[in-house]
Structure formats: structure tokens, C-alpha cells
Amino acid sequence: MTTMDDLISRNFGTADGELLIGGLSISSVAAQFGTPLFVYDAEVMDRKLQQLRATLPPRFEISYSVKANPNKAVLRYFLARDCGLEIASAGEYQQALAAGCPAHRIIFAGPGKTESELELVLAKGIGEIHVESAVEVERIIRISSRLGIRAKVALRINPTGEVQGGAMRMGGRAAPFGVDEEMSDAVIDRILSSPALTFTGIHLFTGTQILDHAILLNQYHKGIALARSIAERVHRPLETVDFGGGLGIPYFNNERELSLDDLRQGLLELMDTIRPDPYLTETRFMLEPGRFLVGEAGVFVARVNDVKISRGKTFVVLDGGMNCHLAASGNLGQTIKRNYPIALLNRMQTAATATVDVVGPLCTPLDTLGRSVELPQPEIGDLIGVFQSGAYGLTASPVNFLSHPSPAEVLISQGAAQLIRARGAYSDLS
Ligand SMILES: Cc1ncc(COP(=O)(O)O)c(C=O)c1O
Known part of the structure; x- marks a missing residue:
């Protein structure tokens, strides 16, 4: 049974009622980089890689699967720890080379x-x-x-x-x-x-x-x-x-x-x-694993922009939804829609007193990240986090749908937060 408490104690931590990622408080990270954003903790990636290496007999080699999270900072992380890369397109090939992967360490499926x-x-x-x-x-x-x-x-x-x-x-x-x-x-x-x-x-x-x-x-x-x-x-x-x-x-x-x-x-x-x-x-x-190595390291963080009640049901409207994180909305291959682990990040120790639907800003009922989620009563400005979001997140999502800015990505390593992908606006050539 996976509970939020397990996830927090395994991978993150809290201080003064707030989530810590890589030792930094989530409100400081959100204030510095804005929302919506994906935050990755390098130490979690490290731990997962070490766990996998300790599981595999010595003759096994690991090629990180780029499609899970192709950010160059993530690729560099695994390359520096003697992994190869598995790619599935010319774009991923260029990304692998740009991250410094020697060509002979790339496999193409x-x-x-x-x-x-x-x-x-x-x-x-x-x-x-x-x-x-x-x-x-x-x-x-x-x-x-x-x-x-x-x-x-x-x-x-x-x-x-x-x-x-x-x-x-x-x-x-x-x-x-x-x-x-x-x-x-x-x-x-x-x-x-x-x-x-x-x-x-x-x-x-x-x-x-x-x-x-x-x-x-x-x-x-x-x-x-x-x-x-x-x-x-x-x-x-x-x-x-x-x-x-x-x-x-x-x-x-x-x-x-x-x-x-x-x-x-x-x-x-x-x-x-x-x-x-x-x-x-x-x-x-x-x-050639992807999800196992990066999935637990990432949290999708969005800010509450509105809290509405419709016919007795509370909807918490975030500044980013399935446009940023399709998988968490259940629209990337989940037949029964179930909630990813979701928490109110700036009040982690407060008791859950509300049952709410957590939705994004898109004009479609598909844009629901959590159904009947139990949380402390959310307020405008609160930070909501979707855990287990390091794999198949941003690049597996329809970021251009409704032309909202795409989420930023931040990597936290050794107590320092680094922007590894800037927020982007939709643009065309006409
Ligand atoms: C050929 C290939 N290799 C590796 C992967 C990575 O899979 P996972 O993230 O489940 O480890 C995939 C995912 O679809 C794949 O298609």
C-alpha cells in the first residue's frame, strides 16, 4: 500500500508544514520559478539507480530510456553515472548527443x-x-x-x-x-x-x-x-x-x-x-528502464487559481492541468481513471477536511487531475502537488492545447535549484 506518508518519507521531507524537495521548501522554489512547474530531485534519481544496480547481476548494463524524461540535465545525470541511452527518434538522438552521450552508447529502438x-x-x-x-x-x-x-x-x-x-x-x-x-x-x-x-x-x-x-x-x-x-x-x-x-x-x-x-x-x-x-x-x-529511474523523482506543482462549488461539489482550479501532465489526468493509457498521489504542499501537516476535484484550466472535463481528493480546505494561492511525476510528464502532454504557457522544469541537486527548461509560450510562424 503506497500512502502519501510513505512517499514523503522515502523521497522528500517536510518542514514547517511544507514539502521539502532536495532540502528546499516548495514555496521558495515556486516563488523563484513560478507555476506550473515540474520539480525533480536528483538524489531520488541517484537512489533509484543505485537500487537498480544493486538488484542487477554485474554483467547487466543500463541504458536510460530517453522518452521517459528527455531533459538534457536528466540525461547528463545518468550519463555521468555510466548509463547508456535508449532513444526512439532522431530528436532523441540529437538530445542524447547534445547531453554528451558518446554515439556508441546509444541504442535506437x-x-x-x-x-x-x-x-x-x-x-x-x-x-x-x-x-x-x-x-x-x-x-x-x-x-x-x-x-x-x-x-x-x-x-x-x-x-x-x-x-x-x-x-x-x-x-x-x-x-x-x-x-x-x-x-x-x-x-x-x-x-x-x-x-x-x-x-x-x-x-x-x-x-x-x-x-x-x-x-x-x-x-x-x-x-x-x-x-x-x-x-x-x-x-x-x-x-x-x-x-x-x-x-x-x-x-x-x-x-x-x-x-x-x-x-x-x-x-x-x-x-x-x-x-x-x-x-x-x-x-x-x-x-532500458525509464519510469523506474525518474518517475519518483518528480513532482508536478501547480497553484490554486480558483475554488468553486458547483451543485455541492468543490472544484479546485489549478494554473496547469492535463496540458502539463496528461498521464495524471488518466488520459495516457489508463482505463480506469485513478488519482496519482496528490497533496496540498504548503500545508502538509493539516488534517484533510475537504473532498474536492482537482482540475486544470482547460475547457474540457478530461482536464481533471484528481477526483474526490481529500485535502485540507484549499485556498486560492495554495500549491498542489502531483507526485510520481518525473516520467512521462511534460513531454507526454498536450502542452499547446489552449495555448497556455508550457510548465518550467527545475532540477534540485545538492541543495541548489536549477532551471532546466524555461516556461514556453505557444508560437507559430504566421
Ligand atoms: C522500446 C522501449 N524501451 C524502453 C521503454 C521504457 O519503458 P519504462 O519507462 O516502462 O521503463 C519504452 C517505453 O515505452 C520502450 O518503448
Whole structure:
């Protein structure tokens, strides 16, 4: 059971009734940078990375998944701690390079990579491309041949049904991601037949927001089984096996944290099973998590702009809503709309006496961040926080809808707050 108290004691703190992030009072941060804004605590990212590293056997490498939060300051944070990056577009590639990532530490997954995106990464350098279709293989062969280079490619495999899991499933059934397991032999043979390609290994990623270690371990077992059978069939060891991301964090009251102890134990057992396998002794195992590393570090902070009562129901109207944070409104893949953890940040110790709906400034009922939330009676000027907001926040939101300014982003590290993305206005060219 995740409660606000758990979250606060695990990641933040309070003083004089106010939330502290990275030791700074939220009202001082909001006064300095304005609202709405996303605030990230670097120490929480650090702790999550250390927890994950302590869970994984030493031969696992971590590539932070840029889509979870592509701010360069966030990328630099993980790069400085020896992570690679996983990208899914030319934009993320440029962002990774601009953050100082060496090209060979970037892996490129995602369906629908265009000719120009492939040309860009192949010309400038890339660690590995995770191919998602037979068409993409032909594109990479054409471009690499033209450039006179040999491209490293791994095959993203959409496994058979037994490894389904997660809040948003991306594999284990009909999906646009990867090549179906049943069709993978032919694609691998084509890769192996081309002098323009080096076949490095396989990639599996079947779902995000997984809180059950058994589902993750099931996927890892499947990945190893596939890697083994492919290596045996093609008579060569695999250089890489990428097990994807998908490690979850608890958002809702009924959710528990992923058990890292159980995950660690299961991974150690899995490693024991592969020890005698000559095809996998040198294989680099990879994970590409996003949410797990940054999700808990971020709080979305907005100011109360109005408090209204309509037919007996209280609506607390903020200066930013789903335009800033689509996921918290439940419109990014949540079938049953449930509230993210929400608190009144400048009166953390005051008893909850009001039951309110927390809404944004958009003219749509979809713009609701919290339904029937219990809070101290909110007043105009109060600060409301949505926790677990470091991943799939700003860049997963329709920030231009209704042309409100986009939220700022602030990173707090070692007691200092740094603006890492300025508030932006909608602009066009006409
Ligand atoms: C290919 C790929 N890798 C990694 C991730 C990161 O997933 P998560 O944030 O659940 O770890 C995603 C998310 O959709 C993805 O599509």
C-alpha cells in the first residue's frame, strides 16, 4: 500500500508544514520559478539507480530510456553515472548527443524509423539499432551500403503470448513493435546474409509499468530461451540481449512497490542457468528502464487559481492541468481513471477536511487531475502537488492545447535549484 506518508518519507521531507524537495521548501522554489512547474530531485534519481544496480547481476548494463524524461540535465545525470541511452527518434538522438552521450552508447529502438533518421544515426554513429521489421532491415542495408559502413543491428522480437504483462502491453500479442517470434528466423537470416550488417543480438520489451517481479522474470527467462535457441541455430554467440524496460513504480493506493529483493534473487537464479552456455558467456545483458529511474523523482506543482462549488461539489482550479501532465489526468493509457498521489504542499501537516476535484484550466472535463481528493480546505494561492511525476510528464502532454504557457522544469541537486527548461509560450510562424 503506497500512502502519501510513505512517499514523503522515502523521497522528500517536510518542514514547517511544507514539502521539502532536495532540502528546499516548495514555496521558495515556486516563488523563484513560478507555476506550473515540474520539480525533480536528483538524489531520488541517484537512489533509484543505485537500487537498480544493486538488484542487477554485474554483467547487466543500463541504458536510460530517453522518452521517459528527455531533459538534457536528466540525461547528463545518468550519463555521468555510466548509463547508456535508449532513444526512439532522431530528436532523441540529437538530445542524447547534445547531453554528451558518446554515439556508441546509444541504442535506437522504435517502430517507423524513417530513412532520414536511419541515415542520420548511421552516418554519425550509433551503438546498435533494434530493428522492428523486415522493411527496416532492407532500409538499413541500403543506407549502410551507400555509406560504406557495417551497421550493428539487434532484432526486436515480439514474443509469443506467455510473457504478457504490465499496465500497457507492447508485445506478446499482435503489435506494431518488433518482429513476431514466429517470423524472426527469416529476418535474422536476412541480416546475417548482408555484408552491410552485423547481427548483435535480440531485444524484447513487452510492457511498461510492471510491479510484479514474476512478470519481469518471466520475460527475462523468455529472452534467455530465445537467445539460446537463436545462437544455436545460427551457430554463433550473441553479443547483446536487451530485456527492455518496464519496471514500475506505485501510483495508486492499492499498488505495492516492485520487490527488488525478489527480482534480484530471480536474476541470480537465471544467471546460474546460463553459466554453462558457451553462446552466452560473453553476452552483454541490457535493461532500458525509464519510469523506474525518474518517475519518483518528480513532482508536478501547480497553484490554486480558483475554488468553486458547483451543485455541492468543490472544484479546485489549478494554473496547469492535463496540458502539463496528461498521464495524471488518466488520459495516457489508463482505463480506469485513478488519482496519482496528490497533496496540498504548503500545508502538509493539516488534517484533510475537504473532498474536492482537482482540475486544470482547460475547457474540457478530461482536464481533471484528481477526483474526490481529500485535502485540507484549499485556498486560492495554495500549491498542489502531483507526485510520481518525473516520467512521462511534460513531454507526454498536450502542452499547446489552449495555448497556455508550457510548465518550467527545475532540477534540485545538492541543495541548489536549477532551471532546466524555461516556461514556453505557444508560437507559430504566421
Ligand atoms: C522500446 C522501449 N524501451 C524502453 C521503454 C521504457 O519503458 P519504462 O519507462 O516502462 O521503463 C519504452 C517505453 O515505452 C520502450 O518503448
